[in-house]
Amino acid sequence: MFLKPFKPRKYPHKRLDGFATIIINKSDQQISAPIESISRKGIGVFTKERLKPGTEVQLNLYCSIENSRVEYRFTGTVTGEAIKETFGIVSIVFKNEINPDEHNRLFRYLADS
Numbered sequence: 001m002f003l004k005p006f007k008p009r010k011y012p013h014k015r016l017d018g019f020a021t022i023i024i025n026k027s028d029q030q031i032s033a034p035i036e037s038i039s040r041k042g043i044g045v046f047t048k049e050r051l052k053p054g055t056e057v058q059l060n061l062y063c064s065i066e067n068s069r070v071e072y073r074f075t076g077t078v079t080g081e082a083i084k085e086t087f088g089i090v091s092i093v094f095k096n097e098i099n100p101d102e103h104n105r106l107f108r109y110l111a112d113s
Contacts (some may be wrong), residue, residue, distance in 0.1 A: 011039035018063025025056040028091045042093040
C-alpha cells in the first residue's frame with residue numbers, strides 16, 4: 001500500500017485563541033463558539049449546534065493578536081460539520097479571504113508560519 005505524497009494546503013490553518021459569534025442569515029439564530037483554527041480562506045469553530053452546509057452566515061471574531069484585542073467581521077458559507085455525540089467542528093469558508101488592507105494584524109499572524 002502506497003501513501004499519497006503530502007501536499008501542503010494552499011491556505012495553512014493556525015490555532016487562534018478567541019471566539020466567533022455566528023449569525024445565521026434569514027434567521028434569528030445566533031451561536032457563540034470558540035475558534036478551533038483559522039486560515040486566510042475560512043474558519044473552524046467548536047460547537048454542539050448543527051449547521052447545514054450551504055447556510056450563509058455572518059461572523060464576528062473576537063481574539064487577541066500581538067497582545068491586543070481585535071474584532072473582525074466576515075460573511076461566509078458553512079461548508080461542513082463534523083459533530084459527534086455532544087459537540088464537534090463546523091467549517092465556514094469566508095466570502096472574501098483575509099487580506100492585509102482590511103485585516104492587517106490577522107493577515108500578519110496567519111502569514112507568520
